[in-house]
Each structure stands twice: as structure tokens, then as C-alpha cells.
Amino acid sequence: MKRTYKTATCALLLSLLAPAQSIAADTGDDTFACMKEQVRPIIQVTDQHQEFDLVIRNECPGDVYWAMCIDRLDPWTHRVIESLAPAGYVKAGARTRVNLQMKAVPDADGDVVRAQEFYYAAAYGINSPTRATCVANRCEPQKQALRADLRENETAWRRYRRSVEARQAAECPEHGWNTDDVSDCRNAIAESAAPELAEFQKVDESLRARMAAIDPETCTVYGGNVLELEKIGN
Numbered sequence: 001m002k003r004t005y006k007t008a009t010c011a012l013l014l015s016l017l018a019p020a021q022s023i024a025a026d027t028g029d030d031t032f033a034c035m036k037e038q039v040r041p042i043i044q045v046t047d048q049h050q051e052f053d054l055v056i057r058n059e060c061p062g063d064v065y066w067a068m069c070i071d072r073l074d075p076w077t078h079r080v081i082e083s084l085a086p087a088g089y090v091k092a093g094a095r096t097r098v099n100l101q102m103k104a105v106p107d108a109d110g111d112v113v114r115a116q117e118f119y120y121a122a123a124y125g126i127n128s129p130t131r132a133t134c135v136a137n138r139c140e141p142q143k144q145a146l147r148a149d150l151r152e153n154e155t156a157w158r159r160y161r162r163s164v165e166a167r168q169a170a171e172c173p174e175h176g177w178n179t180d181d182v183s184d185c186r187n188a189i190a191e192s193a194a195p196e197l198a199e200f201q202k203v204d205e206s207l208r209a210r211m212a213a214i215d216p217e218t219c220t221v222y223g224g225n226v227l228e229l230e231k232i233g234n
Contacts, residue, residue, distance in 0.1 A: 048098035050102040050115040057095040065125040071136035075114035075224045076195035080209040117223040157200035164193040
């Protein structure tokens with residue numbers, strides 16, 4: 001039996017396409033390396049959710065039972081909200097998918113919105129249905145310190161952006177005859193803030209790289225995408 005463990009950001013399980021069937025064939029592959037999984041983000045993002053497809057492709061010589069565990073997490077507290085357990089049967093040479101909607105969740109201040117996160121685990125069987133082992137409770141403790149550093153950097157980053165926006169509003173009034181002067185003023189303030197903003201981004205990228213390096217075979221994280229970005233206006 002093969003079990004794979006990956007992580008992602010998600011909302012509600014919408015649909016399961018591919019009916020379970022009752023006859024299984026011997027794949028001749030005890031490791032199920034011929035079963036391929038893909039977490040595929042769907043480009044369209046609304047202010048309510050982001051969608052993902054979890055795709056399973058059967059490249060084995062026979063039909064295979066499959067099962068998933070999807071631990072849906074709050075993107076701010078990383079508490080497990082719900083564990084979903086879709087399962088089914090996929091014929092040789094065919095594929096099946098589970099569609100997920102990642103709900104938008106605001107932060108405590110209500111001004112930044114992230115899509116929910118999820119951990120994804122898959123398992124396969126030949127002669128009978130199987131179950132996938134959930135991994136959230138094992139993976140999350142490894143990330144607590146890094147998550148705290150990420151949030152601290154994000155908070156400081158957001159406050160700095162707001163201070164720059166406040167300067168633009170105070171020093172570059174939008175009323176007057178010469179709109180070019182207003183634009184130049186805002187651009188000058190944005191340019192002066194660019195090095196500090198770049199440093200926040202550098203720290204963010206470094207912390208996320210360290211997060212991604214934690215046991216990538218079992219605890220890879222997908223999701224948590226910011227759906228409402230604060231940007232310095234020009």
C-alpha cells in the first residue's frame with residue numbers, strides 16, 4: 001500500500017468525480033509508484049475563496065482503490081477545522097479528482113484575508129478499499145516557531161506599508177492643479193521605502209523556504225494565499 005502525505009490550503013470539499021466500483025485488479029506494484037498525485041490550483045480567485053483540484057492519475061496496469069485525508073486548517077491559528085475522507089476507485093489509465101474551495105478568512109483586525117490551508121494524504125489498495133492516515137497533528141508541531149516568526153514579520157511589514165501610505169496621504173494631497181506633482185510625490189515616498197519593504201520580503205521568503213524544507217515528503221504546505229493584498233498606491 002502506498003501512502004503519500006502532502007499539505008495545502010483549502011476550504012470545503014465540493015465534489016468527488018469518479019464513482020467507486022467493486023472489482024480491483026492486481027497492479028503488480030506493491031509500492032504504487034505508478035499512482036501519480038497533483039495539487040492543482042485553479043487560477044480564478046474570488047474574494048470568497050480559492051479553488052484547488054487534487055488529481056489522482058492511475059498509470060498502473062490495473063484498477064486501484066484510493067483514499068485521501070484532507071485536514072482543513074484555519075490559516076491564522078492553524079487549528080484543524082475539519083478532516084475530510086473522500087475515497088473511490090480509479091480504472092487503469094484513468095484519473096479522478098477532488099475539488100476543494102478554500103474559504104477566505106480575515107485576520108483578527110479584519111483587514112487581511114487568507115485562504116484556508118489543508119494537509120493532504122493519499123493511500124492506495126488493490127483488493128479492497130483503504131484509508132489514508134491524516135498528518136496535521138504530526139506536521140504542525142514542527143512549524144510552530146517558524147509560523148510565529150512569519151506572523152511577526154508579516155505584522156511589522158503591514159504596519160510599515162501603512163505608515164508609508166499615511167505619509168503619501170499626508171504629504172501628497174490629491175487636490176490641486178498639477179496631478180503630476182501628486183504622482184511624483186507618491187512615487188518618491190514609495191521609492192524611499194523600497195529598501196525596507198524589500199528587506200521584509202527577503203525575511204518572508206527565507207522563513208517560507210525554511211518552512212518548505214521541513215519534511216517535504218510528508219508535510220509540504222499548499223495554500224494560505226493572501227486574497228486581499230495591501231499595496232502602496234501611486
